[in-house]
Amino acid sequence: MAHHHDNDKEIHYVGDSRVVQKTERLVPKDYSEFPGKTEAFFPNFLLKEWMVAVVVLVGFMALVMAEEPPLGAQADPTNTGFLPVPDWYFLFLYELLKFKWASGPYVVVGTVIVPMLAFGSLFLVPWLDTGKERRPMKRPVTIGIMFLALIGSVVLTWVAWDEHEKQLASLPKGEAEAKIVDQKDPAFDIYKNNACVNCHGQKLEGLQGPPLRGVGDAYTPDEIISIMNEGKGKMPAGMFQGTALEKEQLADWLAKQKTGRKMSEEQ
Template sequence: MAHNDGNGKVHYVGDSRVRVREKKLLPKDYSEFPGKTEAFFPNFLLKEWMVAVVVLVGFMALVMAEEPPLGEQADPTNTGFLPVPDWYFLFLYELLKFKWASGPFVVLGTVVIPGLMAGGLVLAPWLDRGKERRPMKRPTATGIALLTLVAIVVLTWVAWDEHEKQLAAQPKGSSEDAKIVDPQNPAYEIYKNNACVNCHGQKLEGLQGPALTGIGGAYTPEQIIDIMDKGKGQMPAGMFQGNEQEKRQLAEWLADQYPPKEKESEQ
């Protein structure tokens, strides 16, 4: 409001009925609320995008620098082929080898446990609503996360190690090399008269199970006996129906199944 005092001077006076707006129409800075909240856009989202870009660039650099490994060419006649899932599913693949997660309990290993893991990740923001963000102050959440990470790493390593051993037990070289060593041995008759032949083939070539030609060196007789007694992978325990002497004889014969070229080189 302007007021003229008669001398040609104009005085500006305030009107007490008009409130002075001192409050800024801008969102408060995050520093005013430490540990409580932050603007999702653009503060939080921008940081997430920056991390995603760094990860993506690093991933693409690895892809371009290292050629991805490829398996053998698909061959429907290769009965000894050992299929395995991608590396990020290896821990679930190994999980299904446990008795309590396979067979009649396969639903537990294929639906219940993966479902609990996926559901826990989805419900984490609602289940863990504490304001504390330091790992040492959140023992439950930190413990579950570490336990899950260790379980995934260990199961993945065990699955890959077993797969490497199975590959080592596969016949090497050409089909001429993959022959039965000492077919006149009585252990071969013991093998053919047992259920082993149904999965591993009449000539150890592998049908539903892995091939046994060239298995020598991958397992000792004691390890083969242990597999006969306890089973392994899809092979159930107690498949061998002979006595202990026949079991030992068969295990020693299988442990001597080296490809001819390998056996000659060792001698």
């Protein structure tokens, strides 16, 4: 402890050092003068934000677990009709790159400049919009820019997806991605409960064995039963362990899996 020579005020130091010890206490502000208009950030406001985040996260995770992710067919380099598209949250950028002023020699505009302006502006909002007014009607410029960006993203996303669907519909039969025919048939459950699923996949996409989407283009039900009994290629005989009736049901269902494309002899 020491005395200040100017006003004879006591000064407290931390231990034997010359670091002044602070004696002032951090007292939270009194918000009683503004009832219902403001509150302390910690813990009041932060606790509310955390609770909302927890509810949203739980809802999101419930949807993730309830909805099985859609998986496409196994990659096929011979399928010239395959139309790749990005995930839905990048569709607006995918469509943006189709404009002449954002593609070709100007591709840097669509891939760097426009995204940088959009996301950079969003990042700089706290420094650009420093006004105290928070009512939307009193902030026409900020709200207008936000709505323009939102509407632009939604419209570009919709246009990109609609165009992709039209392109798929215009392809010759079988050139679009093969789909499983009649998934509600009990034979699909017979298939998934047997050993054949280990090689051909849950969605007939092919894992260790060939894909079965389009197998009906190459084989009849009787031929499929013959393959089940005698084997083919790397598939040994007697892999199917169900009853004779289940074998017929499965063969009939597999024969329905047609895409219009000719399968190779190896399959």
